[in-house]
Amino acid sequence: MSTHALTRRNLLLGGLGVAATATLTACTGARGTTGTPTRTIGAPAPVTPSAGQRVVEKALTAKPVTLDLGGRSVSTWAYGETVPGPLVRAKAGDLLRINLDNQLPADTTIHWHGIRLRNAADGVPGQTQDPIRPGSTYVYEFTAPDPGTYFFHPHVGVQLDRGLYAPMVIEDPNEPGNYDTEWTLVLDDWVDGTGTTPDEVLKKLIADGGPATGSMGGMGGMGGMDHGSMGGMGAGPWGxxxxxAYPLFLINGRPPNDPDVLTAKPGQRVRLRIISAASDTIFTVALGGHRLTVTHTDGHAVEPAEVDALYIGMGERYDAVVTLKDGAFPFVARPFGKTSGGQAMALVRTGSGTPPGADITPNELTGQILIGSQLQPAPSAKLPEREPDAQAQLTLNGSMKPYQWGINGATFGDNDPLTVKAGQRLRIHATNMTMMTHPLHLHGHTFALPSGLRKDTVLMAPMQSFAIDLDADNVGDWMIHCHNIYHAEAGLMIALNYTA
Known part of the structure; x- marks a missing residue:
């Protein structure tokens, strides 16, 4: 990574006490995402369960809380009293009915990340619902059709970079299991309450970007890039x-000096559900002394792949199984390309032994590291063979100076939506024309990479292209965006709208 980029990051959080001189209109307030149209949606129609359908009900409260992060007290927002929030668990085909009580001092919503749910429950303010005002409640009702590992979070501003996230597991009633126990591991990069807030971080990024010196039209290629960031290309696959620059990294809401302790017996086979709720960090994940067998990504089965470690981007999920040895072992999530804040770590204990230190580097981190898009799909996860009925171009653009990000040459709200007709197979030719890696996320659908691998979030390295196919089987107006929340708020998103 270049000296320029390191200097910028090392100084980023140190100067946040100074008032930012630039603002982003959608950083706070009702609209929630840059350029989201302001319109009244109204309450969604209630859902009546079908005959024999099980209903899973849960109540959530979003509110300000104070957390102890390894002896450091931080003020943040969360679902209930803990970070992550409470697990929502159901079976594929269940109707979920979840009531959110908004006790925050700001509007909010919930987006059910990765679920192919009805459009009215997708949680995008101004597009699928009205924002939930402070002191108000809102009921989300939807059927979860697909088993898998998911999570949920707001789709308003940069609220994801607070403590507003929680895991969601949709079980497969027909899955045999073949494991003794299951652990959910939620990874996060943490800044809220450490002397700044995510909103202040965003304002500082925009202020440090300096005045706009050109139009977004120049962002279609290299002309719109901050060439000082190109030194990152030498730092591995993600540029x-x-x-x-985050001061803390967490697993299950705990820092490495006070880790979450996961206990089992030697020889037990454990299913790991690994979720990245991070906002700006790619992690390299490894379990010291063990190799992991990856079985699923974003809820879909893959041909099992045994690896030393794996990369996981913001919004991605991976399931893996491992047979545990006897002792105490570090489960480590090492931030890719970041030099401050240390790493995230949980402790796996099956017997006696001295626990590893917070800065432990498992040998597996230098071994075979999986890039998830290279997995091969299980036959059961493949889309049916079919030629595309329609095609679309999707080009990621952006720069650090000024801090602007967009798709197809414009920020969200100024770019034209992609369109599709119900029943079509749509092929999107996605190209990352920037020097940064972006996790591309699609709402309300999954897509297939050219290999047939099914995902809803995929890491796109600098200058990388994918042709992604989706079946237009879920009518509505949807979002496609970068799951780096700061890039999304600076405009890196586009609508996908169904037309008659």
Whole structure:
């Protein structure tokens, strides 16, 4: 990574006490995402369960809380009293009915990340619902059709970079299991309450970007790039991988000096559900002393792949199984390309032994590291063979100076939506024309890579292209965006709208 980029990151959080001189209109307030149209949606129609359908009900409260992060007290927002929030668990085909009580001092919503749910429950303010005002409640009702590992979070501003996230597991009633126990591991990069807030981080990024010196039209190629970031290309597969220097990294809401302890017996086979709720960080994940067998990504089965470690981007999920040895072992999530804040770590204990230190480097981190898009799909996860009925171009553009990100040459709200007709197979030719890696996320659908691998979030390295196919089987107006929340708020998103 270049000296320029390191200097920028090392100084980023240190100067946040100074008032930012630039603002982003959608950073706070009702609209929630840059350029989201302001319109009244109204309450969604209630859902009546079908005959024999099980209903899973849960109540959530979003509110300000104070957390102890390894002896450090931080003020943040969360679902209930803990970070992550409470697990929502159901079976594929269940009707979920979840009531959110908004006790925050700001509007909010919930987006059910990765679920192919009805459009009215997708949680995008101004597009699928009205924002939930402070002191108000809102009921989300939807059927979860697909088993898998998911999570949920707001789709308003940069609220994801607070403590507003929680895991969601949709079980497969027909899955045999073949494991003794299951652990959910939620990874996060943490800044809220450490002397700044995510909103202030975003304002500082924009202020440090300086005045706009050109139009977004120049962003279609290299002309719109901050060439100082190109030094990151030498730092492995992801180039310049993030913008924010985080002081803490967490697993299940705990820092490495006070880790979550996961206990089992030697020889037990454990299913790991690994979720990245991070906002600006790609992690390299490994379990010291063990190799992991990856079985699923974003809820879909893959041909099992045994690896030393794996990369996981913001919004991605991976399931893996491992047979545990006897002792105490570090489960480590090492931030890619970041030099401050240490790493995230949980402790796996099956017997006696001295626990590893917070800065432990498992040998597996230098071994075979999986790039998830290279997995091969299980036959059961493949889309039916079919030629595309329609095609669309999707080009990721952006720069650090000024801090602007967009798709197809414009920020969200100024770019034209992609369109599709119900029943079509749509092929999207996605190209990352920037020097940063972006996790591309699609709402309400999954897509297939050219290999047939099914995902809803995929890491796109600098200058990388994918042809992604989706079946237009879920009518509505949807979002496609970068799951780096700061890039999304600076405009890196586009609508996908169904037309008659």
């Amino acid at each position: 310049d991988a993030g913008d924010v």
